[in-house]
Amino acid sequence: MTISRRSLLASSAAAGSLLLADAVPAFAAKPAKQPNILFIMADDLGYADLSCYGRRDYKTPAIDKIAEEGMRFFQGYANSAVCSATRTGLMTGRYQNRLPIGLEEPLVIRNVGLPPEHPTLPSLLRAQGYQTALIGKWHLGQLPDYGPLKSGYDHFWGFRMGGIDYFRHGNSRGSDLWDGDVQIDEAGYLTDLFGNKAVEMVGEMAAAKKPFFMSLHFNAPHWPWEGPDDEAESDRIAAKKDPYGIRAFDGGSLKTYAAMVTRMDYQVGRVMDALRAAGIDNDTIVVFTSDNGGERFSDTWPFSGKKSELLEGGLRIPVIIRWPGQVKAGSTSEQVMITMDWLPTLVAAAGGKPDPAFPSDGIDLRPALGGHAAEPRTLCWRYMNLDQEACRQGDYKYLKILDQTFLFNVVEDPLERANLKERMPEKYAELKAVFDAWDATMLPLDPEAHTAGFSDNQMADHFGIDSPITTSVKKAD
Incomplete structure (x- = not known):
């Protein structure tokens, strides 16, 4: 029997979610006026790396202003503790573990990627009449088999790998800066180039008089740690033949990290100014978030753990949404949410719905955005490195790292220090069983x-x- 690639993907999705409470609600009719959508994602930004989330040694006024005019989530999670897996969850609205790409990190050794035939957030929005563009990081597979233009984006300006130098725009394999499928060479600090291109694209899309979806995926503050005045550090890394700074862990400082984050904040402010100048700021949903927890110089307080760890610090991320007329200014939410929730939420906001052959594992966040009480969630994670497993249900979390297992109340004990496994054996067994049942519906570890x-x-x-x-x-x- 011959099984097509699409049939295999669809049958995997059709297994359905174990978590009935997470079912996506019926979608509203197509709105009278479809909102534009600007989705901004930082790279390796920690939960408390914005001043509106508690960072004390620098300020992020532009992003803080988005929060002042919108809503902050205090229980936001990434789909994974690493980059490409979370981006798979964002694009598909599903657990990344349903796809081979979700088992891989980083994506440079084997030829894996996001299948072009899989429905995505941009392709579903494009079906609703949206213009679509990605500016910044892709990291979901390489040409000729994979790419943004194959997965729903009309325009792409950015890089394809997991990380590149901020000045040389590449690594030891060469340049990795692209305009569509054409490799380009353009001088400048990468964060500034993305800001410039986003401002330009806002003007072009606004002039087209059609709703648009723009993904602005910054590289900042991912290593190599280089601020806008650190071109000499770029030269030092290049002299060491150091592929995109992987071995440059002697570089960077808190001061450099601050310069990277505040420069990104400055460029976010420029893009918001462009929306206002075009007269469309009140017609645009703006989301700001991160792809996973922070790394070396990040502030993850009040959590422990960093990127690549299923401790809360590796998974918790800042999540901000501004939606004039729909989201109350200066509001907050305790709704437990995760990256894959954005697909059902934003597609519904545009008047569409997910492809029924690929049902979303996320939920529509619009009730929470409207101020409704938080709904209970059950979320699971898996990461091969250190043999990690995690499952959060209500306030409790099952966690495994190597051969050690834990039960935490992550609301009362956000640092995950008091292991309740022996005190609450029934709760521990319950969450472990939930994880195992979920795991059985995902692709096996490779x-x-x-x-x-x-x-x-x-x-x-x-x-x-x-x-x-x-x-x-x-x-x-």
């Missing part, structure tokens, strides 16, 4: 997937550079 990062030999083989292992062998010879 031992060949590179979810733990590069080994020294992989670095040497793939990038053609000396690793500690190859260097020691040469010395021995």
